[in-house]
Structures are given as C-alpha cells and as structure tokens.
Amino acid sequence: MPKTFPQLISASYQRRLEGFQAAHSDPAWLAQRLTEFPEYPLFAEHLQLLWGASDFVGEQSETDPELFQQLVDSGDLQRSYSREDFLTAINQRLLGHKKALNEDSLNEEQLASQLRLFRRREQMRIIWRDFSRQASMPETTRELTWMAEAAITASLNVLHSITCQELGAPFSGDDQVTPEQNKEEQKMLVLAMGKMGAEELNLSSDIDLIFAYPEKGETRRTATSPRGKTVSNQEFFTRLGQKLIAALDRQTADGFVFRVDMRLRPYGQSGALVMSFDALEEYYLTQGREWERFAMVKARAVAGEPADIRRLDEILRPFTYRKYLDFGAIDALRDLKRSINRELKRKGMQTDIKLGPGGIREIEFITQAFQLVRGGRNSGLQTPSLYRALQQLATDQIIDSSDRDKLWQAYVFLRNTEHVLQGIADKQTQQLPGDELGQQRVALIVGYTKWTEFQQQLQAHRDYVISVFEDMFADPDTQADDQKAGSNDLDYESFWRQTPELAELLEHLQDAGYKAPQAVAEQLYGIYQSKAVIGLDLEPRSRLDKLMPNVVAACAATDNNSLTLSRVVSLIQAVLRRSAYLVLLAENPTALQQLLLLCQSSSWIAEQLTAYPVLLDELLDSESLFTAQSKDTLQDQLRQQMLRVADDDLEQQMEVIRYFVRSNSLRVAACDITEVIPLMQVSDYLTWIAEVVIGYTVTIAWQHLSQQYGQPEGSSVQSPGFIVLGYGKLGGIELGYKSDLDLVFLHRGIAGQTAGGPRSIDNNTFYARLGQRIIHVLSTVTPSGAAYEIDMRLRPSGNSGMLVSSLKAFEKYQRESAWTWEQQALVRARVVAGEKALADEFNNLRQTVLMQPRDKQVLRTEVEQMREKMRKHLGRPSKEGKYSLKQGAGGIVDIEFMVQFAVLAWSHNHPEISRWSDTIRILESLAQCGLLSEQQSSLLIDAYKRYRSAGHRLQLQNQLAEVASSEFLQSRELVTAQWAELFNQQ
Known part of the structure; x- marks a missing residue:
C-alpha cells in the first residue's frame, strides 16, 4: 500500500483520528502505537487506510475506543482465524456474560445482544484485514462464513434448551420406542445455501437457510425440560426456527448479526418454515424445480447431528445431480438468467457488479451449469465451492486452464470490488459509487491509483465473462432459425409438431431433397406412432418435438441424407427415455452437426453411439473429439477418471474402463474419417488405448487380490513379477476398431506363498487368479458391454495349457515343444504391461528363440x-x-x-x-x-x-x-x- 493517500481519504482519516482521541480515555495509547509498534510495523499506514476508506471501521472505533484498542493489542488484526477460533470466541463471550450476570443460562435478549457485539468486533477485524490485504479474498469469505456458522451453532445451543423448557424435548414418533428406551433427542439441521453454503459470504451477505428435522413425532417431558407441554415436532422446530431467525436477523439497538433469507425453502414464503426429512424428500422428488437444483449445488449443512447430515445428503444429492449428462439444466439456467435480466432492466441495475452483465452471478452461472450437467457422473464437481469446481473442470479438460484462470481472476477482482463497496459502510450494495470519495476508496483498495484505471480493468474482466457466458447460454432456437433461413423456406417444425400422416411426411422429405424418402418417412411415422413416444411425459416430449425438425433439416444437407437420417433417428429412438440426450442435441447445434458427420461417415460409429449413448458427451467438445490423445495423455486421463472411484469398487472401475475405451476409440474414428491422422497412426492410437487399459487393469487386479491374499514375497504392485504379452495385431501395433486382444500372461516363477493378507495361497495360484481377474475386468459384459474380447489361445499348449506360465516354463516350451506357427506368432509378440525387469528378460528370450x-x-x-x-x-x-x-x-x-x-x-x-x-x-x-x-x-x-x-x-x-x-x-x-x-x- 502507498504511504501517501488521496486527499479526500486523508481528510476522512484526520476526522476519525480527532474523534477517536477525543472519545478515548487514554489518548496517549494511540499516539504511542503510531510512533512505536514493532509487533505491527505497518499499523500507522493501515490505520490511515482503514479510517480513511471504511466509515464502518472508523465509526465503530470512535463509538467504542476500548473495543478498538483491544483488537489492536490482542494481535487479532494480524492473524487469520480458524473455524474453531470463531466458535471459541462466541462461546467464551456467552460464558463470560453468564458469569457476569451470575446466571446458569441466558435468555433470548441476552443472547441477541452478545451475538451482535461478537459480530461487530469480528466484522471490524475482517474488514481491516481485507482492506489492508493481509487476507486474500478466499480467506475473507471463509472467515465471514465461519463467523456466521459460529453464530448459528451458539444460538441453537441456547435456543434449543429454551424451547425444550417451553415445549418439551422432540423425539421420534415411533410407537415402538418408549421414553425409557432413551432414543436420542432430535436436533434441528440447518442447511446453508448460496454463498454461505459455498463458504463464500461477502461483507454484507444475507444468509440463505433451510431448516429441517429428522422425523415426525412429539415432544416429551425430560429431566432437563420437566415443565414442557406436549406438541408435535413440527411445532417445536417451527418455534425454534423462529427464535433462531430473530436472534440473528432482528434489528436492535446493537444492530443485527445476519439478515436471514428463508425463501429457498420448499414452497418459498408460503411453505412451512421447517420440514421433516420425509417431507423434504417427497417435495424434491415430486415438485422440485430446476432452479432449486441450481440452488442445491451450493447447499451445505452447517448445524445438525453428523448422522442426520449424512442422511439428508443422501436425499438431496440425487435430486441435485443426475446420474446422466443433464443438458436440460442449461435451458433452465437460461430461463432463470432471462428473468434476472428482465428484473435488472426494470430496476435499472445494469451496472451492478454482481447481477449485471459480466458480473459475479454470470461466473457462478457458468460454473454451476457445468456442475449440474456433469456432476452426476463426476463426483469431483459435486462441490459448493466455485474455486474447486473451476479447478475440477480444468483438470477434466472440460474447460481450458486459461479459461479457468481468467474466470477466477475476474471473480477475485469482482469479489474484491464488492467487499470494498460493502466494507465502506457495512451495507449491502453492489453498485459502483458516483461520488469522488467513494471512487477513490474503491480504486485504492483494489489496487489502482486512478478511478479510470480501475474502470478499464473492470470492463476487461466483464467483457471476458460476457463472451464466455454468451457462448454457453446462447439460445439454440435463434441459431437453428438462422441456419434454416439460410437453407430453404421449408417449414420443418410444423410437419413434426402437428399430428403427421405418412403421406405428409413423405411429401415433406421429397421436398427437402431426400434421396430415399419412402423408407425414412416410414421410420419417422413409426416412431411418432410408437408407444414409446406416445407415453412420453410432457417435458421429454417437448424436447423431442424441439429436436426432430432440426435433425430432419440438418440431415437434408448431407450427401447421403436418407441413410444419415435413418442412423440418427435410430439413435434418438434409443435415448427417448433419457431425454437429457435429446436436450444435448437440441441445445447444442455444434454437437448435432458433429453427430451428423460421424453417422454419415460411419455406421460403426452410429452403432456405438446408439448402443452406448453416454458417448454423446464426447460430441460437446469438437477440439477434444477431433484430437487423438498421446499415450502419456491417455494414461493421465484414465488415472484422473479412476480417482473418482473407490479402490474397492471393481464394478465401477470396469465401467470407467469401458467408457474410456469407447470414448477414445470414438475420437480416433473421428480423426480417421476426417483424415486428421493417417492409417499408421490410427493403429498406433488404438493400440495405445489398449496398452493403457491393460496396464491399469493389471494394477486393479493386483490390488484386489492383494487385499484378499497379500502379495508374493518380494513383489509389489510396482514390481509384480508379472508381464502381459500382446500377440497378433496388439503385438504388431496394428489394432483395428473391432480387434480382439491376443494375450499371454507370464510370471517370474518364484516358489512360495503370499503374505500380508487375510489368507495365504501359493504364488502360482495367485498369478493364475491374477490372470483370471484381468480377463474378467476386460471381457465381462456389463451394462456398458465388454472393454475387449480376449483371446488366450496363443499361450503355451493353447486352450489346454496353463492360463499363466512362468517365464522358465515358457522358455522350455518354446525351445522344446512349440510348433513353427507358434514361433511365427512370437515374431509379433511384445510386452504390453507389467514389470520392466521381467519384460527385459522376456525380450532377450524372444530374440534368442527367434534367432x-x-x-x-x-x-x-x-x-x-x-x-x-x-x-x-x-x-x-x-x-x-x-x-x-x-x-x-x-x-x-x-x-x-x-x-x-x-x-x-x-x-x-x-x-x-x-x-x-x-x-x-x-x-x-x-x-x-x-x-x-x-x-x-x-x-x-x-x-x-x-x-x-x-x-x-x-x-x-x-x-x-x-x-x-x-x-x-x-x-x-x-x-x-x-x-x-x-x-x-x-
């Protein structure tokens, strides 16, 4: 920070300094701190900055000089707080007040007063550290969140006891449970939404909360609540929720703690203040809306019993994150943003740095859209934190690392600006100031000497966010209309949305230039009249009606239009019940065009997409789709995908492998048909995919067996004493799209038993089971099919031979028993996975036999x-x-x-x-x-x-x-x- 400040800020500081000295009982204290303060060498500079730039900090210092002195002398202005520090601070304050009153407990008024004094002190401290840049933006938002959490936790501890005294203690309504059985007393669970859920509160945030309780039932009299009358748990927790809101939100002579917003609860302001878990589950299952899913991305429990929190999470997570790729979320978010934009225009708030174009909200929309679309399949995206979500998106190559960095830089700049605006007077605002003092304050704290420099940087960030946002949320209807207007004047929508007759479909396809219209018309008519389409719910049916005209119009322009349309329609038939895929194609014209290109060029690709629609995800990113990956990149990609799967979840590991094989084979095929890569590289890439999968499968199989039997002595997952040989096309680096894998398994052949597991088996049996497990992982048919067909007939003695041989036995067989054709096959053999030292031994043996x-x-x-x-x-x-x-x-x-x-x-x-x-x-x-x-x-x-x-x-x-x-x-x-x-x- 500069040691000289703009004139208006310096003048503001001088006024505060004079007022403080007049109000303080010991004026010499501050004079001494300003001249000699070795523990805080920048104190004088920071004091001039804060009293000059923040009216709130200056006024509170003047009003309560002893509080400010305590903050300075405690060293708290120079240190970060943990979540536990805030809890300790509020609990010590409440305990000290009880002792001062000589009371066993506090009443609601006393609690409210102490909460507000607690908030005043910590708010001064947080603003001081933020403005002086001793705290980063994420640290400031975390501490504000932890302060709110501490206030909620401390309040509930006091208010729950008070409510029990009035109404009895809440217990389950299970008739089989008697008071004597002492079933645990129920506690309220508080779900934080929005910025509090994400640990991203600003300096004047509302806190968006939802209240819940585990089970319906009634209150009971207990030793700690002997006077309470019996009421329903619903009534008890409603009363408790009302008390909590009043403790935090009510304006008193001491101010307020946090404004509480309960409008995100089910049914909004007209809904019950608090609901049981069963009622919440029923609501979100039957009536939950898309914008509520958007809100739930940032939901996080901040109070409640750990078991109750886990139970509620199991209820809400499936509602928030779909198991499939949920492109319907984009349309819902687009509608939500449209309504916000209309409201902004009505209120003239286009310059609002939060809600205006290129503002904080748009960055949140961009990130949360990806989370909703992909979070069901990518648990790494199931985080309320915007920063962690951006990091995961870049890690998964869903967005470029440069986009991640630019979005985060824009977010930090906008949030820092927001903090200055709010920290000036402790008021909730996101509007840039029009007065000169306010502009000097904002520019200075954010890091600029001139207001014009600040504005230029702000506009640069906003322009970038706007461009990203518009790319993502552009309305496909407008794009599709533009495309159709450029092609011909046919009315593609009416032929599908009205009830079509076969003759009408045929005539339309003929007019559109289809080369074999009769067969395609019959296919379309059959789909329209099918039970699958007739039985669709309103939402998926509307998605289908939106997509089909676009498909017919787009296919008409392809070279082999009838065949292409037939292939695409077969795919659409396969995904009718998974309407998220319909949304993907309807919402993303680029994805639709890529689908047409692939289906036009290859019936195999069309067949793969129809059988495994999850591969449609790959159509989103044309840069990725038409870029074959190097072997190193493939290894890292599979490793990243496996990080999301539990080590003991073999079924899910197999599904990841199958998706990995199919998605990357699709990339190679896309590169092949567009001639991005030549033939030799097609086989190289397909072979690398197989090698990466085999190598990872060996690791997976080894880990699973090791948990059961331990490991052969002297071996490990890094040095397993085991190799996989690839023969035929795999060995010759000549794999095709449908190639089997010809494999042979060899091990070092050291006698002995396994050690380190619950059971011990001999080494030969271990390696035999290792081979069986590898074959199982690769070739078992799951809902996603098999990764590869495996052929083991080239092992010594063929189908009658051991599944896994020792290297010594393999050598003996090759020297003494192998047929000429088996040594021909050895020419194309090579190690594709396993221990390097053993691989070197095999290579020497192979060359010796061949020579x-x-x-x-x-x-x-x-x-x-x-x-x-x-x-x-x-x-x-x-x-x-x-x-x-x-x-x-x-x-x-x-x-x-x-x-x-x-x-x-x-x-x-x-x-x-x-x-x-x-x-x-x-x-x-x-x-x-x-x-x-x-x-x-x-x-x-x-x-x-x-x-x-x-x-x-x-x-x-x-x-x-x-x-x-x-x-x-x-x-x-x-x-x-x-x-x-x-x-x-x-």
Missing part, C-alpha cells in the same frame, strides 16, 4: 502348409466378384507370413530383424540388411498399408474386409510374385 538356426527348406514347407491350412479353415468363402483383403492370395496374411518366415530364417545372421514386432518396421529392416531390395520392401509396405487402410474404412461401415475383385490388382500381383520368389527358392 535359432533353422533348416530353411523345412521352414518354407511348414510355413506354406500353415498358410494353406489357415486359408482353408479361417478364410471365408469368397463371394462372387469379391476379394478378401486378409485371406485372399496376395493379401494381408501373405505379407505377414513372408515377414515371419524371413525373421525365423535369417535372424540368426541378422539379429536386427528380430528386434521389431510390427510388419512395417521388419520389412524396413529386411531392406536395410540387404535381404530384400529397397524396391521389394517399399512395394510390400505400400500394399500392406493400402490393404489395412481399406480394412479400417470397411470396419467403420460395419462391413467385411472384402472389396471388389477388380480392386488392388497390381498390389495383389506384386505380393503373389514376391511370395513365389521367396518360397520357391531351393
């Missing part, structure tokens, strides 16, 4: 025989005019067999060709070693890529890997010629 000298002629014969056997047993009979990309002569498998033969035949002289497990890099290595010419290698690589690219495209259309027999003729001839050259050598 064994072999009789090339025998090898040729066995490879050729295996190829013919595979073509006969695994190849589908080719349809007339069709060519199988995989099994056809000159196709994918021929290239893979040639590569595998080359590794087995030549790697004992050329170890480098046994290093890789993927076909492309092996072909490159063969050319580098001179075993193939550069031209031969390049031609085979080109053919392999072209085949696989076509295969990916066919998978996205849910089609077999077959093309017209006239396609790829040159590639097939080249591969066939190379095969003949390689296998006809003597």
Whole structure:
C-alpha cells in the first residue's frame, strides 16, 4: 500500500483520528502505537487506510475506543482465524456474560445482544484485514462464513434448551420406542445455501437457510425440560426456527448479526418454515424445480447431528445431480438468467457488479451449469465451492486452464470490488459509487491509483465473462432459425409438431431433397406412432418435438441424407427415455452437426453411439473429439477418471474402463474419417488405448487380490513379477476398431506363498487368479458391454495349457515343444504391461528363440502348409466378384507370413530383424540388411498399408474386409510374385 493517500481519504482519516482521541480515555495509547509498534510495523499506514476508506471501521472505533484498542493489542488484526477460533470466541463471550450476570443460562435478549457485539468486533477485524490485504479474498469469505456458522451453532445451543423448557424435548414418533428406551433427542439441521453454503459470504451477505428435522413425532417431558407441554415436532422446530431467525436477523439497538433469507425453502414464503426429512424428500422428488437444483449445488449443512447430515445428503444429492449428462439444466439456467435480466432492466441495475452483465452471478452461472450437467457422473464437481469446481473442470479438460484462470481472476477482482463497496459502510450494495470519495476508496483498495484505471480493468474482466457466458447460454432456437433461413423456406417444425400422416411426411422429405424418402418417412411415422413416444411425459416430449425438425433439416444437407437420417433417428429412438440426450442435441447445434458427420461417415460409429449413448458427451467438445490423445495423455486421463472411484469398487472401475475405451476409440474414428491422422497412426492410437487399459487393469487386479491374499514375497504392485504379452495385431501395433486382444500372461516363477493378507495361497495360484481377474475386468459384459474380447489361445499348449506360465516354463516350451506357427506368432509378440525387469528378460528370450538356426527348406514347407491350412479353415468363402483383403492370395496374411518366415530364417545372421514386432518396421529392416531390395520392401509396405487402410474404412461401415475383385490388382500381383520368389527358392 502507498504511504501517501488521496486527499479526500486523508481528510476522512484526520476526522476519525480527532474523534477517536477525543472519545478515548487514554489518548496517549494511540499516539504511542503510531510512533512505536514493532509487533505491527505497518499499523500507522493501515490505520490511515482503514479510517480513511471504511466509515464502518472508523465509526465503530470512535463509538467504542476500548473495543478498538483491544483488537489492536490482542494481535487479532494480524492473524487469520480458524473455524474453531470463531466458535471459541462466541462461546467464551456467552460464558463470560453468564458469569457476569451470575446466571446458569441466558435468555433470548441476552443472547441477541452478545451475538451482535461478537459480530461487530469480528466484522471490524475482517474488514481491516481485507482492506489492508493481509487476507486474500478466499480467506475473507471463509472467515465471514465461519463467523456466521459460529453464530448459528451458539444460538441453537441456547435456543434449543429454551424451547425444550417451553415445549418439551422432540423425539421420534415411533410407537415402538418408549421414553425409557432413551432414543436420542432430535436436533434441528440447518442447511446453508448460496454463498454461505459455498463458504463464500461477502461483507454484507444475507444468509440463505433451510431448516429441517429428522422425523415426525412429539415432544416429551425430560429431566432437563420437566415443565414442557406436549406438541408435535413440527411445532417445536417451527418455534425454534423462529427464535433462531430473530436472534440473528432482528434489528436492535446493537444492530443485527445476519439478515436471514428463508425463501429457498420448499414452497418459498408460503411453505412451512421447517420440514421433516420425509417431507423434504417427497417435495424434491415430486415438485422440485430446476432452479432449486441450481440452488442445491451450493447447499451445505452447517448445524445438525453428523448422522442426520449424512442422511439428508443422501436425499438431496440425487435430486441435485443426475446420474446422466443433464443438458436440460442449461435451458433452465437460461430461463432463470432471462428473468434476472428482465428484473435488472426494470430496476435499472445494469451496472451492478454482481447481477449485471459480466458480473459475479454470470461466473457462478457458468460454473454451476457445468456442475449440474456433469456432476452426476463426476463426483469431483459435486462441490459448493466455485474455486474447486473451476479447478475440477480444468483438470477434466472440460474447460481450458486459461479459461479457468481468467474466470477466477475476474471473480477475485469482482469479489474484491464488492467487499470494498460493502466494507465502506457495512451495507449491502453492489453498485459502483458516483461520488469522488467513494471512487477513490474503491480504486485504492483494489489496487489502482486512478478511478479510470480501475474502470478499464473492470470492463476487461466483464467483457471476458460476457463472451464466455454468451457462448454457453446462447439460445439454440435463434441459431437453428438462422441456419434454416439460410437453407430453404421449408417449414420443418410444423410437419413434426402437428399430428403427421405418412403421406405428409413423405411429401415433406421429397421436398427437402431426400434421396430415399419412402423408407425414412416410414421410420419417422413409426416412431411418432410408437408407444414409446406416445407415453412420453410432457417435458421429454417437448424436447423431442424441439429436436426432430432440426435433425430432419440438418440431415437434408448431407450427401447421403436418407441413410444419415435413418442412423440418427435410430439413435434418438434409443435415448427417448433419457431425454437429457435429446436436450444435448437440441441445445447444442455444434454437437448435432458433429453427430451428423460421424453417422454419415460411419455406421460403426452410429452403432456405438446408439448402443452406448453416454458417448454423446464426447460430441460437446469438437477440439477434444477431433484430437487423438498421446499415450502419456491417455494414461493421465484414465488415472484422473479412476480417482473418482473407490479402490474397492471393481464394478465401477470396469465401467470407467469401458467408457474410456469407447470414448477414445470414438475420437480416433473421428480423426480417421476426417483424415486428421493417417492409417499408421490410427493403429498406433488404438493400440495405445489398449496398452493403457491393460496396464491399469493389471494394477486393479493386483490390488484386489492383494487385499484378499497379500502379495508374493518380494513383489509389489510396482514390481509384480508379472508381464502381459500382446500377440497378433496388439503385438504388431496394428489394432483395428473391432480387434480382439491376443494375450499371454507370464510370471517370474518364484516358489512360495503370499503374505500380508487375510489368507495365504501359493504364488502360482495367485498369478493364475491374477490372470483370471484381468480377463474378467476386460471381457465381462456389463451394462456398458465388454472393454475387449480376449483371446488366450496363443499361450503355451493353447486352450489346454496353463492360463499363466512362468517365464522358465515358457522358455522350455518354446525351445522344446512349440510348433513353427507358434514361433511365427512370437515374431509379433511384445510386452504390453507389467514389470520392466521381467519384460527385459522376456525380450532377450524372444530374440534368442527367434534367432535359432533353422533348416530353411523345412521352414518354407511348414510355413506354406500353415498358410494353406489357415486359408482353408479361417478364410471365408469368397463371394462372387469379391476379394478378401486378409485371406485372399496376395493379401494381408501373405505379407505377414513372408515377414515371419524371413525373421525365423535369417535372424540368426541378422539379429536386427528380430528386434521389431510390427510388419512395417521388419520389412524396413529386411531392406536395410540387404535381404530384400529397397524396391521389394517399399512395394510390400505400400500394399500392406493400402490393404489395412481399406480394412479400417470397411470396419467403420460395419462391413467385411472384402472389396471388389477388380480392386488392388497390381498390389495383389506384386505380393503373389514376391511370395513365389521367396518360397520357391531351393
């Protein structure tokens, strides 16, 4: 802070100084503090600032000089308070007053007086620390909240006893419970809403409260309330609530404590002041409105028994946070903001820094909208704190970290400004001052020397908030109307909202330019007449009626409009009962356009979205949807998602894994169809997804088994003595969208028992169960399907072999018993998860086995025989005019067999060709070693890529890997010629 202040502020300080010295019984005290105060070296500067800028602090200091002296000498102006400090302060004050009166208890008037004196002292202290910037904005709001909590807690302790004396003590109405059974006396639960619930009170906040009590019943006479008459618990807690409001809110000669607002309770001002838990549950279940959910985001119990608080939370949380993605909340919040804007215009309050454009309320709306939409699936967002919610949104990449920082900076600036406005006179205002002194005060405290500089920074923050708010809450009806006006003059809404006839639908689709209108018209008509649509409640039906015209209009402009519309309509049919998804598409034109693009381009994507509508969430963020993630990013993403799941909740962990696989596969497909990434990267990304999931699954399975059996001696989750091998497409880094995972499990093979768990089993059994658990986690069909199909047939001895082998047993099998085709498969094997040291041992073993000298002629014969056997047993009979990309002569498998033969035949002289497990890099290595010419290698690589690219495209259309027999003729001839050259050598 500067040591020289604006003239008006300095003049205000001088007046306060003179008044204080005249009122204080010891004027020398302050003079001494101003010249010598080593414990508080900035005291003189802070005093000039506070008495010059805050009329409230100055007036209270003048009115009660001894109070101000006590605040200064206690050191409390220089230290933070904890929640316990506030409770201690109010309780000591009440106890001291009882002792001074020589009374056992206080009456309501005495309580009210002491609460107000408590508030006066602590309010002076908080304003002092806030204006002098000894306290940050979050610290100020926390302490104001804790002061309110302490006042409520202390008041209830006194007032509950007083009410029991008058009416008896409240107990459950359970007929089976007698007084002798001494069932616990009921206590009132106070739910703080709004800023108090979020621990974000400002310097002159109302406190929004809801009162509740656990169960209906009647009061009873007890040893501590012998004179009470019997009344219902409802009457008891209503009386107690009235007393609490009066203790806090009533204006007396000492002022007030907090203004209490009860309008957020069920039924508002016309509702009961207090309700039982059952009545609250019934209300929110049957009549709770969207704006009440918005309010409940910041709800927090500040008084009540811990068990009662947990019980009420279980009632309110499902009402507040839907289990699905709740995009209907956006529309409700939009309506709420419209009504606020109308009220602001009516009252001329557009410059209000809280409610006006770009103000505090809009930042809260932005954050709470995300919380309502996503909080049901993301428990990290179930927080009343705006700061923690913003942090979680950025952590989950729902908003950019730069947006989080800018929103928070704007919020801090606006809240600091609000505190200055209110701390000047301890009044509830958010209006900027028009007088010069007020402007000097605001600019100075917020950190500017000139009012114009402050205004410029304020406007910059508000402009940014407005832009974010308008992007989020833009009315889709207006956007949709603009889009339709630019396309044609067809009335898309009337054909659906009126009762349509099939002929009318057909005519409309023909007019709209649909290429196969008859089939789509019949599909639309069938949906409209279906029991599912007829039976919809009013709200989901209105959402459907709003969405369908937009869908039909948007699909009309696509290349294959009839097929695209059919796919999208099938998806809409699947989510009729989960109308939040209808809202997502109706509210978010960008999401709808992305859905059309994906469904138009791929029937596989359309099928995935229809089967698992939860993936629609991915359509919200086009930047994320069309960006495939690196392996490191994928690992961090899955780790973050798993943080929200309890370690022992295997079922939910499996659901997270399935969503992770499907959502990221959808991203890869979106990048594939838009050609953001080339073929080789498509397989890379799909393989990374699988590797990340397998690695995490090993960890999960290990943790679950360790809890039951302990761990094999010398092992841990970091060094499990266990590895997972990927064979086939996984090992070759060539996964497709529908690929199975060919896995083999190996362990170190140390004999012994597990230790550290409730039960001990031998190590071999532990690892066998570890393998079983991994397969279970990955392949069990849950409501979200299976993560992957798992194929274990490539393990030693196939289906008849052990599920998990030791590395030593694997080596013995490969050296003594493995068939040639099994060593061919080993060419494409690699470690995809597990302990690095054991992985290194396997890599050495693999290379040793592959480099064994072999009789090339025998090898040729066995490879050729295996190829013919595979073509006969695994190849589908080719349809007339069709060519199988995989099994056809000159196709994918021929290239893979040639590569595998080359590794087995030549790697004992050329170890480098046994290093890789993927076909492309092996072909490159063969050319580098001179075993193939550069031209031969390049031609085979080109053919392999072209085949696989076509295969990916066919998978996205849910089609077999077959093309017209006239396609790829040159590639097939080249591969066939190379095969003949390689296998006809003597």
